[in-house]
Amino acid sequence: MATISIEHASKSFGSTDVLKDISLDVKDGEFLVLLGASGCGKSTLLNIIAGLEPIADGIIRLDGEVVNDVHPKNRDIAMVFQSYALYPNMTVERNIAFGLEMRKISKAERKATVREVASTLQIEHLLSRKPSQLSGGQRQRVAMGRALVRRPKIFLFDEPLSNLDAKLRGEMRTEIKKLHQTLKATMVYVTHDQIEAMTLADRIAIMKDGEIQQIGTPQEIYSKPANMYVAGFVGAPPMNFVDVDLVKREEQLGVILPAVLRGKPVDYFLPLPNSEQLHARENTKIILGLRPEMITHNAFTQTVNPEIACDVELLEPTGADTLCLIRLANHPAKARISPLFACTPGESMTFTIDMARVCLFDAESEELIG
Amino acid sequence: MSNPQQRKQQMSVLDRLQRYLPQLVIAPPFLLLVFFVYGFIAWTGIISLTNSRMLPTFDVQGIQQYVRLLAMDRWNVAFDNLLIFGSLYILFSITIGCVLAVLLDQRIRAEGALRTIYLYPMAISFIVTGTAWKWILNPSLGIESYMQKLGWESFQFDWIVNRDMAIYVVVLAAVWQASGFVMALFLSALRTVDEDIIRAAHLDGASTTRIYFGIILPSLRPVFLSAFVILAHLSIKSFDLVVALTNGGPGYSSTLPANFMYEMAFRRNQIGLGAASAMMMLATVAAIIVPYLYSELRAKRHG
Known part of the structure; x- marks a missing residue:
């Protein structure tokens, strides 16, 4: 003992x-x-x-x-x-x-x-x-x-x-x-x-x-x-942090994710699956934490996860995976995809976002809120 | 205007100059060193084989000066004194210096001030040290008379005028001067010891004394060696301290070989004998320095 x-x-x-x-x-x-x-x-x-x-x-x-x-x-x-x-x-x-x-x-x-x-x-x-x-x-x-x-x-x-x-x-x-x-x-x-x-x-x-x-x-x-x-x-490459707005659309709480597609800004609405405690924060700014593996290629034709299409600025092949540098809310972010699905830099591709695993942080206190 | 070929030649002279510049700069001091140090060592060696008296002669006679030297009581006293002085001086300086360093290493307050106080004697010339200690130890001026005036009538401390003890007075003054220096040497080495070693030893259950004597000091072997070599050659060439403190007396009971050499060569017109004693001192220094240099250089080659 x-x-x-x-x-x-x-x-x-x-x-x-x-x-x-x-x-x-x-x-x-x-x-x-x-x-x-x-x-x-x-x-x-x-x-x-x-x-x-x-x-x-x-x-x-x-x-x-x-x-x-x-x-x-x-x-x-x-x-x-x-x-x-x-x-x-x-x-x-x-x-x-x-x-x-x-x-x-x-x-x-x-x-x-x-x-x-x-x-x-x-x-x-x-x-x-x-x-x-x-x-x-x-x-x-x-x-x-x-x-x-x-x-x-x-x-x-x-x-x-x-x-x-x-x-x-x-x-x-x-x-x-x-x-x-x-x-x-x-x-x-x-x-x-x-x-x-x-x-x-x-x-x-x-x-x-x-x-x-x-x-x-x-x-x-x-x-x-x-x-x-x-x-x-913890985690390498580190988690991507994106400033987003928490809004309600068609009775579903979600976040607005600003991305870039063919050089033009586009906003995607990502519904949050477990959003019960977040109603009080509707229409406020929060921080969305996405690990690189939560932004990945779409391997299946049918998926429950939302999809975003955006420009890939740079590729970093690591062997097992390839890291794609993309731009979310005007900040560089990394996505982790299989090398088989990698596009060429400068092209755009479609990623799915694993909304069940994302982390949400309070913009002020930086504490986890969901 | 110079044509290209000329310019090329000029460049090559400059290039050559640049290449040989280090040698050119080094050569004069090197030649001076060879002449004035090694040349005069050789010269002294030759003189020691002649019967030169007031002026040097170059009439080589053999080793008779050495035979004379070794038969002289004055030389034997001086050489015995060197053995006593050298061994006690080195022993006490290293012991005291080492203990002081260990004590100062305990992150005490006012360490900087204490370190300077202990190191300061090294900044004083031997003549000053000798004179000051001569006054302190003088029976009618110093400690003895002071203690007697305080009422301790039977107090006696007259080593400086005692034939058998005078050499120990020289040791006392020399140790006072050198132990601070040895302390500084050890303290700087102690500071390079990895603190984690001390922590590890604490966790292993060793006491502080054990850590110092079992682990740290043994790992400072090179510092002991440096201290030994520095103190050894200082003790062999000691001259001014004796002159100021006892002037070799009473009689010639506290002379050292360097004093003997000076006396013979420059006062008694016995240059040949003086040269022979100088060669004996050189041999003594060499006996200490050569093995040291050998071990150092060998360690570097293997290191």
């Missing part, structure tokens, strides 16, 4: 508030990712869980026990750092064994445990080397080994993969996920990479300016983002 519970934690460096009244619960065995741009306070939050930084206000509990004043070494936590933080003067073997050595575990037992961890991570052949003789990926593995060897209740990862090249990052991501599945330990993982967050997390907490914007499963975050910041941060 290892749960983390943070209640109303806040922290400031000088006059800047890095954490503002954060409350967060991590369940036993859960993989929680703290996601956010640099400077959003995610690393500070991780350091607070580890006990490396004190909190100004609030309570932090591990397994229900308040640990505000417990020294990091007594929290039974291991952490993997972005810079790996290996001890440069020690061999890989001693690096991994150091935590055990400090906990007065016998030499023979230490050796056996280190061997075991090294074989899981496939670094047995590196044990006698110094960190300076290792490549980035190997150092990363040693850093993981150092965390694993103590079998702590909780693992903390501080952007562990951001110093690796793309291919290695992908491999290590898979290994971390496997590791979580075999160990079933509680893990908190800090990253600014939304793909890492989506692939690894049981739940994601998105942070901005020291506040948690939304906590939820990757799917919830992706399909029901709490606000425009979250919606724009």
